[in-house]
Amino acid sequence: MRPSTRSELLRKVQELGFACVDMNLYLDNNPEDKNALNAYNSLCSQFAQARCAYENKYGPLTNFGYAPSKYPWEWVSQPWPWDKEFNQ
Template sequence: MKQCSNRSELLRRVQETGFACVDMNLYLDNHPEDKNAINVYNSLVNDFAQARCAYESRYGPLTNFGYAPSQYPWQWICQPWPWDREFNA
């Protein structure tokens, strides 16, 4: 996985690998016996998990439950959120 140094680069990596996982998942829905595609998918899932963990360990959770524990104080309310315009400026 490519090293990312700042928040926007980390978020972009999460988005890119997440999109690639969904794309491969759709392909595999129609080609379930494509062993090479399954290997690519598994590699992308690993890259996505690493990117998500790297982002969340530095900047807090990307979702409000299920993927990352919160530190004190409750991090979900910290701003800016990834979808806020101020974050992308």
């Protein structure tokens, strides 16, 4: 199932980001686990795709230069994901 709404897509980004960090921590303690490394690389790819999909549709999630901008420069014109209005 592909996320269809803004909140569903953001949740997917959050879930994949959490999974990447979790696998990163596991690999810190088990660096020789090839299956875990393959899972980590797959999750990182899925995370990047989900983040790009969200940012292309709704704008950047961070202001650290990870997302290009359309002309004219526009940071965010809608509520931030953590704003109360976002979930209404």
